[in-house]
Amino acid sequence: MKSFICLSMHIFFIICFPGPGIIAFQASESEELFFSSNQAYSQGRFQEAIDGYEQLLRSGHKYGTLYYNLGNAYFRLDQLGRAILNYERARLLMPGDADLNFNLNHARDKTHDAVSESPNLVGMTFFWLNDLSLGNLLRIFAFLNLLFWTVLLLRLFFKFELTYYASIVSLILWIIAGTSFGLKFYQLNTDNRAVILEHKVNILAGPDISDTVLFNLHAGTIVHHERSEDGWSLISLPDKKRGWVRAGAMESVVIQD
Amino acid sequence: MxxxxxxxxxxxxxxxxxxxxxxxxxxxxxxxxxxxxxxxxxxxxxxxxxxxxxxxxxxxxxxxxxxxxxxxxxxxxxxxxxxxxxxxxxxxxxxxxxxxxxxxxxxxxxxxxxxxxxxxxxxxxxKRSQPNGMDQGPVFLTAGLSSTEVYEEEQLIYTLKLHHQTMVSNISLDLPEAEYLTFRQLGKPVEYRSFYNGQSYNVIEIRYVLIPPKKGIYIIEPSKMEMIVTQSESRSRRGLFDDPFFSFSTGRPRTLASEPLELRVLPLPDTGKPSDFSGLVGSFNITSKLEPDRLKVGESATMTIVVNGRGNTNRIPDLKWPEPEHIKVYADEPVLEIREDAEGLSGSKTMKWALVSEKEGRYKIHPLSLSFFDTEKLQYQKIKTPFLSINVLPGKTKQIQASSGHSNGQNIKGPAKKSVKELGHDILPIHTSIQGLGKGPLISPGGIVFWFIFIGPFFIYAIAFLGLKIGKRSDTFNTTLKAKKAARKCIRRCRQDETSSIDLTLYFRNYLNERFGLSLGSMTSIEAAEILKSRGVSHNTAQEIQNILKGLEDAIYTGKGHNVCPLGEDISQLVRQVEKEIQ
Incomplete structure (x- = not known):
């Protein structure tokens, strides 16, 4: 029985927290493409690096590192909008990466428009959500889930005071982790942020080129994409400004598969 | 009428x-x-x-x-x-x-x-004319300078005195404005009594310090003071209202002005002006202290110099320390302290250095000097620290850094920190490691592993829980089966033909033993009834059983135990009743 439990735990941790051995590239072609793109970047051939990274992303390797490198390459080509877009996408996958946060802040400093999100109550209460990816939260929740049911299982057989308190603590942690995971999942699924890609775009009062220009936005500004109609997108800003913009002038942060 | x-x-x-x-x-x-x-x-x-x-x-x-x-x-x-x-x-x-x-x-x-x-x-x-010796009235304002002729940067005192014999209130002061002159009040106004032209006055005195920065003739315009003067008035005719109780006081606004003053500011003499003169004017002295004067290599000593005096203390310069050979010097931030008193401004500047010796030996600490214009002797003065020496003994070779923010050479900190200055802005490089580029964790929302991880433990727990429940339920079932088996056995035996009282008693005792898991070797009718009652059998049924068993006991103890007994069917009925009631 004891050896069975040990084996189960071992398998669980291998699944949840894969080591370098497991996470090695499966396909050597992708590996070669990654290294050649990195080399192109280091030699200043940024467009070539971009092509390589995007090819990897299209082939299904949607990893934070690739988005980060892609953001860097776009930044080098002075495409601030696309740089910030890819940094934001990388941040969804590896929000705690220090290099990424530094570069993203640096890129944000270069944007033209002073648009900032005001913190909400959920964000302030579950402050750790911004620093943990969905995958991280999932792993934490998985571990606490296992812990919780294990403690309950033990309590079935050993009704001690220790198992009682352990079950209470693990229940609280389980609820917190589960709520965090649920909120993060909800955030990602309702994330309608989009990044302005063009240097300067007109925001119109309606989905027609002849409509009144309400205001201008510049590359790198993050807006909220509400809906699209006939090649136009309705966007809004945190300060309640709203308007229509050509759909190609911006791109959503969350990729819709 | x-x-x-x-x-x-x-x-x-x-x-x-x-x-x-x-x-x-x-x-x-x-x-x-x-x-x-x-x-x-x-x-x-x-x-x-x-x-x-x-x-x-x-x-x-x-x-x-x-x-x-x-x-x-x-x-x-x-x-x-x-x-x-x-x-x-x-x-x-x-x-x-x-x-x-x-x-x-x-x-x-x-x-x-x-x-x-x-x-x-x-x-x-x-204009108000105030010839000396004339009566100024019950309220008047005077102004005076401690000296009408001073040198540049020499401080002087401007004193305003409000003399009043009547009550004054709501006083507001409007100081004159003069180019290059700034009035700095010295403390709070003081009140005292004084005599002027043989009359007693209450005096409110306010003192200001002036430091003229440039030579020239300054006309200090009159200061104006507005107030309400309350004068007692009594009726001219004596009568009922001549009583002091009925005297009236009236408040009358008044504006008083002091006399204008002339101030002559002389330039500082060029003759004898030292090259290191910083504009310091007044009277100053300098003290120095080196602690300790004997130390080991790598240890630090603190040199403290204090310039103290009266005058424009804000012009005390930061003294420069010539770094001696084999001694590292770390300067601390100088501390300037300015004090105010009735005589004007005074203060001190404290400068500290940490000296860290790098090599053993005896080192001379050269004196530091400071020049100022002495307003008492009316000439430039140079003050300097005495020659000091520091004796460095051989010690640990390990170098330590020191700061001058301490006096005893202990608690050594690093030199004064400065905020890191950004010289450029750029992004950090790309990530080149393939770590994190694999297939990633198998857990993903909605995947098989996801459901296994999240539902699996629950199922394991549920199975264990159900297993335990079923296990408990099976014990009860066995007991029930056992009970039914015992009842059937007893009924079957009791219904046999030619059963004696001894047999019936034995069958019933075995039934109780098997039914309730007992191991009774003998049993009275009362004990049997008690057992049945304790297991949920009704009082009547138990009483009936007790009666039947009592009859069997009587037959046994009267020698008729081996005779055929007709109570078998009754016992069978009662056993059924017992089973029914227990269930």
Whole structure:
């Protein structure tokens, strides 16, 4: 029985927290493409690096590192909008990466428009959500889930005071982790942020080129994409400004598969 | 008596309702003096005769050169030889803003919609002259300088004194404005009593320090002080109201001005001016201290220099330390302390250095010097620290850094920190490691592993839980089966033919043993009934069983135990009843 439990735990941790051995590239072609793109970047051939990274992303390797490198390459080509877009996408996958946060802040400093999100109550209460990816939260929740049911299982057989308190603590942690995971999942699924890609775009009062220009936005500004109609997108800003913009002038942060 | 009252009423009615002819209305103004100083307040009365009341207060024209304060209103009503006269007096206080000859009036009022104008009068306002020895009145303001001739950057004291014999309140001060001169108040105003021209005064004294930064002649304009002066007034005629209890006090606004002053500021002499002169003027001294003067290599000593004195202490320069060979010098932030007292500004500047020896030996600490212009000796002075030496003994080779923020060489910290200055802005490089680029964790929302991880433990728990429950339920089931088996067995035996009392007693005892898991070797009828009652059998049934068993016992103990007993069927029925009741 004891050896069975040990084996189960071992398998669980291998699944949840894969080591370098497991996470090695499966396909050597992708590996070669990654290294050649990195080399192109280091030699200043940024467009070539971009092509390589995007090819990897299209082939299904949607990893934070690739988005980060892609953001860097776009930044080098002075495409601030696309740089910030890819940094934001990388941040969804590896929000705690220090290099990424530094570069993203640096890129944000270069944007033209002073648009900032005001913190909400959920964000302030579950402050750790911004620093943990969905995958991280999932792993934490998985571990606490296992812990919780294990403690309950033990309590079935050993009704001690220790198992009682352990079950209470693990229940609280389980609820917190589960709520965090649920909120993060909800955030990602309702994330309608989009990044302005063009240097300067007109925001119109309606989905027609002849409509009144309400205001201008510049590359790198993050807006909220509400809906699209006939090649136009309705966007809004945190300060309640709203308007229509050509759909190609911006791109959503969350990729819709 | 009745007639007198009627007469008074008629007179009163006459006085009330008799209106003077409007053609008699006249307005006049008068001032209480024709010549006044700029510090005085002049009383002015506007009188309206022949009118009961005016439509509005008097309107002054072209009176921008005065502050006008309304003093009050009084009215007079006279009946002389049947002629009714009325007069209203409006009192005002005029405070001149400047000197000169001014025309006061005319004043315009409106009575019954018709405008009436007053006469004009003339008022001459002159500067306040204060020849020594003359009576200054009950309230006056004086100003003085501690010296009328000073050098550049030499501090002097400007003293304002308000002498008053009457009560003053609501004092506000307007200091003169002079280019390059800044008045810095020294402490709070002080109050004391003093004699002036043989008269006793209360004095309020305020002191300011001035430091003229440039040579030249400065005219310090008069300071102005506004206040309410309260003077006691008693009735001229003695009578009931001559009692001090009924004396009246009136507050009158006054503006006092001090005399203008001239200050001559001399340039600092060029002869003998040291090259390191920093503009320090006053009287200063310097002290130095080195602690410890004997230390080991790598240890630190603290050199402290304090420049202390009276004058423009903010010009004390930061002394430069020539770094001796084999000694590292770490300067601390100098601390300047400025103090105020009645004599002006004084203060000190404390400078500290940490000296860290790198090599053993005896090192001389060269003196540091400082120059200033001595206002007492009227010449430049150079003050310097004495020669000091430091004896460095061989010690640990490990170098330590020191700062001068301490006095005993312990608790050594690093040199003064500066914020890191950004020299450029750029992004950080790409990630080149393939770590994190694999297939990623198998757990993903909605995947098989996800459901296995999240549902699996629950199922394991549920299975264990159910297993335990079923296990418990199976024990009960076995017991029930066992009970039924025991009952059937007992019933079957009891129904056999030719069963004796001994047999029936034995069958029933075995039934109880098997049914309830007992191991009774013998059993009385009472014990059997008690057992059954304790297991939920009704009292009647237990009593019936007890009776039957009692009958069997009687048969056994009377020697009829082996005879055939007809109670088998009764016992069978009772066993069924017991089973029914227990279930």
């Amino acid at each position: 009745k007639r007198s009252i009627l007469l008074l009423l008629a007179l009163f009615q006459f006085m009330l309702f008799s209106c003077p002819a409007r053609g008699d209305v006249s307005v006049s103004i008068r001032v209480d003096r024709e010549k006044a100083t700029i510090a005085d307040s002049i009383g002015m009365v506007v009188s309206i005769t022949g009118a009961g009341e005016s439509d509005s207060p008097p309107v002054f024209k072209d009176m921008e050169d005065f502050h006008i304060t309304q003093g009050g209103t009084s009215s007079r009503f006279e009946v002389i030889n049947g002629q009714v006269n009325s007069r209203i007096d409006y009192s005002f206080l005029l405070q001149p803003k400047k000197t000169g000859t001014f025309e006061i009036g005319p004043v315009e009022i409106r009575v019954d919609g018709k405008a009436y104008r007053s006469n004009k009068t003339t008022l001459t306002v002159v």
